[in-house]
Structure formats: structure tokens, C-alpha cells
Amino acid sequence: xxxxxxxxxxxxxxxxxxxxxxxxxxxxxxxxxxxxxxxxxxxxxxxxxxxxxxxxxxxxxxxxxxxxxxxxxxxxxxxxxxxxxxxxxxxxxxxxxxxxxxxxxxxxxxxxxxxxxxxxxxxxxxxxxxxxxxxxxxxxxxxxxxxxxxxxxxxxxxxxxxxxxxxxxxxxxxxxxxxxxxxxxxxxxxxxxxxxxxxxxxxxxxxxxxxxxxxxxxxxxxxxxxxxxxxxxxxxxxxxxxxxxx
Numbered sequence: 167x168x169x170x171x172x173x174x175x176x177x178x179x180x181x182x183x184x185x186x187x188x189x190x191x192x193x194x195x196x197x198x199x200x201x202x203x204x205x206x207x208x209x210x211x212x213x214x215x216x217x218x219x220x221x222x223x224x225x226x227x228x229x230x231x232x233x234x235x236x237x238x239x240x241x242x243x244x245x246x247x248x249x250x251x252x253x254x255x256x257x258x259x260x261x262x263x264x265x266x267x268x269x270x271x272x273x274x275x276x277x278x279x280x281x282x283x284x285x286x287x288x289x290x291x292x293x294x295x296x297x298x299x300x301x302x303x304x305x306x307x308x309x310x311x312x313x314x315x316x317x318x319x320x321x322x323x324x325x326x327x328x329x330x331x332x333x334x335x336x337x338x339x340x341x342x343x344x345x346x347x348x349x350x351x352x353x354x355x356x357x358x359x360x361x362x363x364x365x366x367x368x369x370x371x372x373x374x375x376x377x378x379x380x381x382x383x384x385x386x387x388x389x390x391x392x393x394x395x396x397x398x399x400x401x402x403x404x405x406x407x408x409x410x411x412x
Contacts, residue, residue, distance in 0.1 A: 171193030173222075173248055174390065175291070177283075178232060178256035180205035182215040182356050183306065186379035188385055194387065197222035199243050199250070201257070203229055208357055222247065226363050229242045231278035236286040252263050252302035252390045260321035273320040280307075281331070282322035288335055292344065301344040304389050305332055306382070308410050309350050312401070326356055329401060336399035345398040347389050351382055354406030372407035381406075 174191050176243055177409035178184040180202040188198045189212070198216050200223060202209035209225050216223040221273055225390050243250060259279040261272065295301025310318045311325035327350050336346040355365055355376040368374050385404045403411060 167387050168194055169252075169387070169390060172196045172251040172390070173199070173243075173302050174252045175199040175201060175226075175243065175250050176254045176256060177287070178203075179202040179212055180208035180260065181212070183351075183379045183382050184254075184256035185215075186383045188212050189215050190380075191390065192216040192219040192221045195219075195221065196252075196390075197247065197270060199247060200225045201230075201239065202227055203257070203376070219352075227356040230255075230283035230286055230302075233276070233290075234287050236283075238397075240290045244294075248297060250291055251295075251300070253291055253304065254386055254390070255284060255287055255303075255305045255357065257283060257360060258303055258306075258321065260318055262317045263320045264316060267307065268320070269325065276320045277324045280321050281327045284328040288331075288346075292335070292339060295344050296339060296342040299343050301342075302390050302394075303335070303344070303346045304386050305329075305334065305346075305348050306386070307348060307350050309352055309403070309405055311412060313409055314352055331410075333372075333399045340398055343395075345389070347394075347397060347399070348390070348401045349385050349402050350401050350405070351380065352403075353375055354378060354382065355360045370408055375406065377404065377406055405406065 174196045176184050178186045179188040179200040192198050200209050200212050213223050226239045228235040230236050307325040310322040315322050318385040353376050
């Protein structure tokens with residue numbers, strides 16, 4: 167799954183899954199645009215790790231829900247880095263509570279980030295991919311987008327909309343050799359759970375463990391690679407069998 171010479175934008179790359187993705191893509195020869203919104207120090211750490219592979223790397227700050235900020239990010243990338251060959255959208259925002267615990271103005275940010283952010287990225291970057299006749303767009307969502315979750319009710323709805331959007335976009339831009347796919351993930355252990363919490367959660371996983379960032383990065387890197395050139399409009403589950411979709 168070589169990505170030598172490809173320019174890849176990874177959003178939410180300051181830490182966690184996004185950081186792992188940026189480093190793994192760099193290890194396969196990709197130049198990386200490290201996006202962050204608030205975690206500047208962590209983004210700098212990601213950049214230092216990426217540099218170890220001798221590829222080009224820049225950092226870009228933007229609120230992806232804000233079209234003007236996302237467009238300014240694109241202009242900076244093109245000026246300093248060149249056109250983007252692939253986008254991995256790992257940015258997101260969710261509040262864990264019942265729908266009726268929200269105030270009406272509170273759910274807007276989740277919809278803006280999880281749905282409008284995806285639309286903004288596509289509107290801003292995909293036309294350039296069409297001009298070059300190639301490109302990849304991979305969006306990462308949680309399985310709640312497909313199953314529903316009473317504690318993630320708004321973000322799940324927004325991300326389900328993003329799944330539908332990418333399927334439709336895949337039909338529109340397939341003739342331009344652009345692939346648009348979604349990676350839907352189960353529970354990822356990023357160090358925030360106690361041993362007791364993990365023991366309870368893994369009961370529902372046939373593989374008897376939670377996922378890790380490397381599990382996700384492997385699937386995403388495959389979709390970014392030339393080996394996935396005939397895969398588009400799909401939702402790839404990376405969830406240890408917790409949900410088995412038909």
C-alpha cells in the first residue's frame with residue numbers, strides 16, 4: 167500500500183486516530199498536511215514524527231465547519247504544498263447525552279462539524295481532483311451513524327448524512343476516477359478506559375478486544391492506495407465484529 171509522492175490531508179491529525187494515520191501514511195511515502203483546530207501543541211508533535219520519514223509536511227489550522235476557514239486552509243496547502251491527492255476526514259464533534267437534555271442551540275455544532283464539514287471539504291478540494299483526473303476521499307465515522315445511539319443521537323444523525331452524501335458524491339465523480347468511501351469504526355481504546363470498563367465492553371465483541379488506532383489506519387491506508395481504485399461509495403466496517411452489517 168505505497169503512497170509515495172502522494173499529498174494527503176489528514177484532518178484531526180493532532181492526536182489519536184488522526185495522528186496514527188498521518189504517521190502511517192508518511193511511513194509509506196506520502197507527504198502530509200496535518201490539520202488541527204485547537205490542539206496546536208499536539209499537532210506539532212505529530213509533525214515531528216512525520217518528519218522522521220523524510221517526507222514533506224505542513225500544519226494547517228481551521229474550523230472545518232466554517233467554509234471560509236476551510237477554503238483558506240486549502241489555499242495555504244496549495245501554495246506551500248501543492249494539490250491534494252487524498253483526504254482523510256477524521257475531524258468530529260459529539261456530545262454524549264439524551265436528545266431532550268439539549269438546548270436547541272446546542273446541536274448545531276455537531277451537525278456543522280460532522281456533516282457540513284464534510285460538504286465543505288468536498289466542495290473545496292474535489293474540483294481540483296476532477297481537474298487532475300484522480301483522487302481519494304475517506305471519511306471516518308463511528309458505528310453509531312449506522313446503528314443509532316441514544317447517547318450520541320445528534321452526531322450519529324449528522325454522520326449518517328455524511329455517509330449518504332459520500333455515496334451520492336461517489337456516483338457523481340466516479341467518471342473522474344475519484345473514489346469516495348467511509349470507514350465506520352467500533353470502540354477504539356485510546357487510553358481513556360479503565361480495565362473494568364474494557365472488560366465490560368469487550369463482552370459484546372467477538373474478537374474480545376477493543377480496537378486501536380492501528381486497526382483503523384490499516385483500513386484507511388488501503389482505501390487511499392491504488393489497490394482500492396475500484397472501490398467507491400462503500401462503508402467499510404472496522405469494529406471487531408461488534409456490528410455485522412449486511
